[in-house]
Amino acid sequence: MRLDAVSLAYDGAPPVLDRLTLETPAGAFRYLVGPSGVGKSSLLRLIFLDAAPTSGTIALFGETATGASPAQKARLRRRIGVVFQDFRLLDGLSLVDNIALPRLIGGAAVADARREAAELIAWVGLGDRIDATPASLSGGERQRAAIARAVIVRPNLIVADEPTGSVDDDMADRLMALFEELNREGATVILATHSMDLLERFPHPAIRLGAGRAVMETP
């Protein structure tokens, strides 16, 4: 993943990110830290192609994503697993179909996608809620479901925005162990967090954002 002199401004306001240059090698694990409002979520949006930079270029998996066609973007997005801070589960689908959705979009057979989703749901401790609607889940359960959905396609890049913010310490440890396992198997992980405790218990290099710029910190 490479960002080259990337700036992002919303509707003529001062830029949230100002000529940010950042390169993360394939297979890296990076925390994204910094005070609230510094632009962590905006940077993640740029990385998972939810926003286009005002200037500069972004390359993912060796391909230039800036200015890519909709079909190219869709192909790149299928290699990214995103854990949204607000979970974004779909109310019209059961839990198992929410988790299976990225596999269905990728063209998997329904039975296969549901079987894999059911295994992941059991793994994140929601095996008894497989047919539940998202509205009936607690915040912590939704967060676990959002993580299961992000990793079901075994993405090359995992982008997570506060993925352990709504779960207890035991579940947080378990989820971090999952991210580390996927990272050991080759996935690049970018994890935004406010939790210093997490950084201490699971040490990895951190990208510290401040005043629109990034500084690399090594533990």
Added chain:
Amino acid sequence: MRSMLPRLPAWLQRTATPQSVAAGALSGDAASRILPWATALMAFLAALALAAALAVGEAAERWSAGFGGGLTVQIGPLPAEGADPLDRIHEMLRATPGVGQIDAMPPETVDRLLAPWLGGLVDLEGLPKPRFLDVALAPGARIDPAILEARLRTADPDAKVDDHEIWAERLAGYAAAVERTALVAAILIGVISAAGIGAVAAARMAIHQDAIRLMRLLGATDRWISALVARASLRQGFLGGALGVGLALIAIYLVERAATSAEGLLPTPRLAGWHWAILAALPLVAGGVAVAAARLAALAWLRRR
């Protein structure tokens, strides 16, 4: 309508596709619920218009076949005194090139045709009545009715020649106009239905824009999302079409039955077997129109965002 349907049996659920599963995320809104009923109404109207076009076309052919290739010669009543010109008229007709069989209309048939006009107030027995000869023409023969009438008047000054071809042409013209109008109405209803389905699809996209945005972020292409919307519309369009056409078929059957009881007073348009087959296939057309309209509308909506 979706909630009224029983759950699909398990063996049929195995045929679920990724899009049929994901379509659940775009359901449950008011726009989705109204679509089958709107489609049912449009299919009902389209089926009636199409049935009218088919029935009038068929009736026109039947009437034209009945009228075509002949003349009716009207001569005066049997004279009280002097020679009856009927034999002379017969001779003149037989001598006319192109004339085939000549049949005299039986007096009781003439009475039956006249009775409704006279309201049963007059004794038809004693009434001087015109006589009619039904003259068949040889295949391809054309006779100028004005020239023939002038010749026949030398034998009977009251003689008149009525060319069936003229009536057949007028009737065919009238039937064609009715047929065209009904077809245009059916097509217009189809176009309006397609526009309505497209508007509903666009409304559904707007209502579920968060879900659509998420699907895009998970890697769905616009084609995939539009196919998902089209799939949902196919089910609703087909169900609505089946309901509307079913009701229309019942209505058409009842109209035909009522028309049968009035047969003889009014010309009765009828539907042939293949007409019923065309009407029965309309739900498939409604489903196809729904798919195409929803997909185009969804793609247009996605392109704008």
